[in-house]
Amino acid sequence: MTEKLFRDVEYNYQRINEQIAEAAEKSGRRREDITFLAATKTVAPEVINHAISLGLDHIGENRVQELLSKYDAYDLSRCSLQFIGHLQTNKVRQIVDKVDLIQSVDSFKLAKEISARSLAHGKVCDILVEVNIGREENKSGVFEENLEELLCQIAQLEGISVKGLMTIPPVCENKHKNLKYFYNMHKLFIDISEKKLDNVSMTILSMGMSSDFYEAILEGANMVRIGSALFGARNYT
Ligand SMILES: *Cc1c(COP(=O)(O)O)cnc(C)c1O
Secondary structure, rough: HHHHHHHHHHHHHHHHHHHHHHHHHHHHOOOHHOOOEEHHHHHHHHHHHHHHHHHHOEEEEEOOOHHHHHHOOOOOOOOEEEEEOOOOHHHHHHHHHOOOEEEOOOOOHHHHHHHHHHHHOOOOOOEEEEEEOOOOOOOEEOOOOHHHHHHHHHOOOOEEEEEEEEEOOOOOOOOHHHHHHHHHHHHHHHHHHHHHHOEEEEEEEEOOOOOOHHHHHHHHHOOOOOOHHHHOOOOOO
């Protein structure tokens, strides 16, 4: 069973890399300009480590409890560990010393806690601000019109370094609609970059998952978060 799974992951890993390279080239960039982060929820550490042995160098978890339970088993010697899910303020202290970047910051309250806990560990935490580009109710992320103000507030915090933006667009049956969200997000990313806000670096634009990473790269993503296309469909039981 494991042998078969390992071979599937090898095959998928190679294919995804080829697709990333092709989309990068089509959008006037190189393969190295795009970061492939594997979303590892529900995936066993031995499978994650197999992907790391193939060259994968960024993984992301989206649940605090799951990250903690797998933490000692990851081989992180050549791989960065990021947090990509919704993060509750009262759980920040459990992960802040373990992750290299938190992708999903969408409030000043959360940022303040990350900053304080990071400073207590003598570190500055890299973060992305999550944008709710589809303006969906009950979804994390800041609305576009509040982004600049939030960035300016967060930029004052000593324990945080803003590295860019992340989004999870609405699920669309229609690919054209999806492209529009990616396009709008890239435009926002460029607009904010051009404002050259103090202590705000717009380096990473994290968008695109298994079903749409190719389109996301064409529209300007430079980090994609891919789970099921690499590891197979998730089994939550
Ligand atoms: C699970 C997850 C992904 C990857 O989803 P797939 O469709 O399996 O590629 C990306 N981003 C976040 C925040 C996730 O939780």
